[in-house]
Amino acid sequence: MAATIEWSCRILGPAAHRLFRRLAIVPGSFSLDTVEAIAAPDTADAVSALTELIEHSLVARGDVGHIARFRLLEPVRRYALETLEPAEREQVRQSVGQWALRTARELSARIRGRGDMTAVEQVEVDRGVLRLGFDQLVDARRHDDAAELVWSVWLPLWMSGHSREGFAWTGRLREDDLSERGRARWLVARAGFNRVAADLFAVAERAVRLAEQVDDASLATEAAIFASAAALRLEDFDASGALLDRAEEHVALRLDVRNDVWAAVHVPIGRGDGALLRGDRSAAVGHWRAAAATARELGSGFSVAAVLAECAEAARSEGRLDDAAVMLAAADHELGPQRDGHRRRAHLAGVAAAVAADLGDVASAQWWEGVAGSGTAPLDTAELHKRFEELVRRADTVSGQD
Template sequence: MNDSAGPARKAISFAALLRDLREARSLTQQELAAAARLSVDAVSSLERGRRAQPQPHTVRMLARALQLREADRMALLSSLGRAGNVALEMPSRKRTPRTPSPSSVEVVGRDDEVAEIVDVLGTAPGRLVTLTGPGGVGKTTVALVAADVLAAERPGAVYFADLTDTAEPDDALAAVAHAAACAADTVTGLAEHLAGTSALLVLDNLERVTAFGPHLAELLTASPDTVILATSRVPLRVRREREIRIAPLGPSAAEQLFGERLAAAGAPPMGRGDDSAVTQLCRPTDGLPLAIELMAAAAARLGPPALLERIDTLTELPVAGPQDLPARQRTMAATVEWSCQMLSPAAQRLLPRLSVLPGSFSLDTVDAIAAPDAADAPDAADAPDAADAVGAVGAVGALAELIEHSLVARADDAGPVTRYRLLEPIRRAVETLEPAGQENVRRGVARWALRAGREHGARIRGRGDMAAVERVETDRHVLRLGFDHLVETGQYNAAAELLWWVWLPLWMTGHTHETLAWTNRLHEDDLSEHGRARWLMARAGSNRVAADLFTTAERAMRLAERIDDTSLAAEAAIFASAAALRLEDFDGSQTLLARAEVLMKKRLDVERDVWTAVNVPIGYGDGALLRGDRAAAARHWRTAADTARKLGSEFSVPAVLAECAQAARSEGRLDDAAVMLAAAAELSPLQDERPRTHLAGVAAAVSADLGDVASAQWWEGVAGSEPAPGSDQLGERLRELVRRAETVSGRD
């Protein structure tokens, strides 16, 4: 027996043999693909060896299309080794359908999603529903529960296919056909098999084979009674598709699931302090069921309070997930890594950079951190270079891709600018996947923070733009990250500049404690004269002690005058005047206000420095109020509001009065605080949520200080109510607040 042909035959790979057989029949790849009912990409991948283990049905289709003789057919199959033996099986062999199994754990908090899925699939034959959401959110679990409900209406016609390991549409088609106990090699054949059965196909984990979407649309056209329920981390993007996003669980459902999984893990009954610990442990899970299950498993071993003590220092939980879960779902890092494998290089590069940003972020912030080699010098923030421009263009597409893959979500912020966020478990997992490059990200954030601070600060001081005030408040955590980097890298004057630009809007929104913490990071000996003047002004504005405020503001004013910074000098004079009032130095206060007014009229273009123009009459109104002349105070505050309107400014005098009322309350002047709140309400209708919330919050605090618990509760309700009470009712409540405060203070 001559064995020489055997080794020679085996030395030829499947890819090379397939190409030789095709060329021997003078067929192009396109012609072979059409004859075999495969895609051209599939044939090309096979001939290049990219698909080394084709599915058995694919081999049979190729052999049929090439019209191979038995010897050539056996040679092609032999080149695959054991996989070829599988392909030799007769397609007519009896097959067993695969049906979905019920969920192995109790499902919590998904009744609404299941009801929506059942409604959509039950009323519209020929429908494709795709459940999308981040890894670990429970898409498969929800799909199984919905399929169990629908199975009652489709007995014997519900099929389940796990497409996790498929990467080609042809392989996905084979897996679906196998689940339906069908030997068909084509969509048409599968449709014929399903005809008249009102089948439900449950297709799990389609994210790696989204190119299968058009085939599913074709299947639904050919088999109109069939419906498909798919799960995928990304939508399939076909017109028949109805996407239903599976969101993380709410706080109540999250705690319920945590408790159930804790008990299932054999934890002892929870003690008195465990409920609070469970609530706090659920927060970093952001409602992701997988993260909750992993957290509960760790808590069952360590105890909830002990785990809570260490949770901030853990990059990964000490206990992995259940062994009956796929390996990719036993840790959050593995789950996120699975998603990252499907991302483009640009999205893979952006994701770990986003994990450095605390809280939510805007598209502007994403642009800033997209370029990896941003110059460290803060002056570069004046004019973005070409690298930033290229990075910004790429960042938009990369962010959109991350959103589509459910790795980044739209934030719940209802502000003027759309914001995004990473779920906390995803943030922590990404940090463990790729910690490199954080320094470049922080550098980019610092450049963005300084640029944004200048822009927003100029709009606030120059035009009284209240939208810019909101932007600073919303972005304060990202701005703080930039400020920290400037301090840590020794860029003290740049840090002082950023501090000065943002301290005023932070003061206007009640974040004086945070501003003071920023100022404590700097030391005046490290600053230039200009930097020191800015630092002193921010420190004065965040100081609640009148004597310290006066001394610091006066120092800032004198230093600003010496370096000829008129705007800063006027700002410092206004705050020094306010401090003098608190110290009952009425003459000194008037002198300082007059000084600010002279600077404003002689040296400033008020149309570009609205803040000073408006706050001078506000200061005169405060002085009149402290002298007991409420009518004069009201006239000055009305003048301030009229000035803002004449200059076309959005400056909110009521917002400033509400903050002044908070300061008066902290000093025990509850009657003055009530008068300021009443004046604020008269100057501006309180139908907009933000000013109403701010004013109502201060009014609630004043009511509580007066011992009027019922009124305090009413104002707390106003702060969050929609629609708001009518203007007449609000006005009467504020007048009543003034009367009660006067009675308590003895002025009545």
């Protein structure tokens, strides 16, 4: 293998050989957007150099959705890493740090403002490179920039199921090294990744105070939403409602909601969760529909259904199978007759399969697993509506509500 790689490298042009060495710092896949950062300052030949590496089978391509994705196979990467000089490695790391911070800002704006789910996919594809950039910022003692980066990507990391990894990122920063704004961002990111109710409440409440202190309405609203959710889990309904009132005040008076749809939508989602935990399903569904209407009114592609799916997973992990089933049914109705809704419904079906399995309904769990594995195939929405309602009835029976 080494001899084959060495022979391939000998016939590479200078630009391709340089890019080959530099790509070795990436321990996973990367998108085309990252190639120029890794190639810097020699970006003019970056695309043609990448093409040359692909032609010589030194770089493999495997797309994710609409995003082109590339990687060095591990034996190839190890060989390339041995040829990378320390000075050049540090230069590449600095370029990646700059790229990661700039890209995180851009992706955050697209996700929070327009609800751009392709930006979530971009974070997933470039997660390894973003982590490299974050590490470089920390190592360079650019702590506030590192805090901004991790705050910028906490939402897509959470949506992609990488909360544990994201929480580990925040563990690399020390509170005493951060400015007040940096500390508020760091606390909000930690709250976003945290799933222990008592810890989440303490962290988020501190973040609210700090964010208001530095006059950042967006951060304060996010933090108040987190603190409210934690209060619900602690069954402190009064505190939860008061925190949502606080968040709602920021949204109404100080927030540019067209650039922060996420915050505006999560206030009614939080109220829906509170209503559900108090046993008022009708009110819960009303709040969730209001959230979806807000997203549509603001012209955002933000998916309330995706949030309800995540909430359903959390409810299932807490043993609240009846609540999880209600959330899934509401998410299904929110999707409506969307022509492109099959992928999202397949995700809902995966959660439904887990709920059915927890209920002991093996046949239903298997049916849902089949739907979840259908990929991009069109689904019979009428049949799915019926099955979701059956799941709600089954969960109610098991929980003793019937």
